[in-house]
Amino acid sequence: MAVELYFFQPLGTNSGRVYLTLLEKGVDFVRHELDGRAFDHFQPDYLAINPKGQVPSLVHDGRAITEGAPTMDYIDDAFEGPPLKPSDPKARWRMRCWAEYIDQDFGPAGMMLNWSNVVRPFMGERSRDEVEALLKRVPTDERRRAWKRAYERVVPEAELAESRRRNEVGAARMEAALATSPWLAGDDYSLADINMFNFFSWMPRFQPDLVNAEKTPHAMAWLDRMEARPAVQQMRAETTGRRTPPQTGAETT
Numbered sequence: 386m387a388v389e390l391y392f393f394q395p396l397g398t399n400s401g402r403v404y405l406t407l408l409e410k411g412v413d414f415v416r417h418e419l420d421g422r423a424f425d426h427f428q429p430d431y432l433a434i435n436p437k438g439q440v441p442s443l444v445h446d447g448r449a450i451t452e453g454a455p456t457m458d459y460i461d462d463a464f465e466g467p468p469l470k471p472s473d474p475k476a477r478w479r480m481r482c483w484a485e486y487i488d489q490d491f492g493p494a495g496m497m498l499n500w501s502n503v504v505r506p507f508m509g510e511r512s513r514d515e516v517e518a519l520l521k522r523v524p525t526d527e528r529r530r531a532w533k534r535a536y537e538r539v540v541p542e543a544e545l546a547e548s549r550r551r552n553e554v555g556a557a558r559m560e561a562a563l564a565t566s567p568w569l570a571g572d573d574y575s576l577a578d579i580n581m582f583n584f585f586s587w588m589p590r591f592q593p594d595l596v597n598a599e600k601t602p603h604a605m606a607w608l609d610r611m612e613a614r615p616a617v618q619q620m621r622a623e624t625t626g627r628r629t630p631p632q633t634g635a636e637t638t
């Protein structure tokens with residue numbers, strides 16, 4: 386039955402982790418790439434699928450499946466292909482701890498830094514009236530506040546500093562984990578690696594002081610192992626040429 390994915394771009398953070406899970410499982414899916422800059426994700430048709438107006442959303446047999454980490458779990462359960470959850474309960478627990486950490490801490494910190502860099506540049510050309518009209522289409526107060534703050538560049542330095550601190554802690558945490566096992570949950574490649582990949586793979590480029598060959602050699606070797614995976618190569622190939630990644634790393638959102 387039909388499988389459809391709505392996303393911003395394959396290498397996006399939240400979009401990418403679900404996109405990569407589908408590729409790893411070998412699921413044939415219809416790709417609906419939304420343009421965040423055109424506010425496609427706030428169009429009524431898309432809000433009917435995901436009332437929060439966020440990506441990604443999977444539609445399977447007519448049912449909308451949302452929220453990245455639970456969607457990855459769903460894909461692993463619902464489709465054939467290599468299992469992406471370890472069979473050992475302790476490794477499975479470790480995998481779920483990574484998911485929790487990415488959703489609650491590391492992921493939002495990275496996204497916040499990206500937002501502060503990118504929203505104003507692409508909203509900046511629009512008049513205040515245009516922006517006010519766009520903001521009216523944002524379905525939740527929380528997201529409306531986030532867009533407005535980014536547009537107006539009123540994110541306090543203390544919040545940005547806290548996000549940078551969390552990224553630094555995350556880099557150290559990755560290095561410590563990967564010094565003891567080849568994959569994040571242990572000996573087996575799992576959803577934990579897929580989940581982290583798109584959040585972390587930008588760091589050597591955009592935060593080279595935190596992630597580099599001297600400071601985090603195990604994390605760098607993990608990135609190489611990830612890049613060697615056919616599914617990751619496919620994801621990159623499907624991204625190349627679609628949009629030019631800006632200097633700021635904007636396309637990581």
Ligand SMILES: N[C@@H](CCC(=O)N[C@@H](CS)C(=O)NCC(=O)O)C(=O)O
Nearest residue numbers: 399438439440441452453454528638
């Ligand atoms: N909890 C959601 C978070 C999704 C999310 O934050 N998506 C971002 C893109 S990475 C988004 O849709 N941003 C647009 C917006 O909030 O307006 C998930 O896990 O899927």
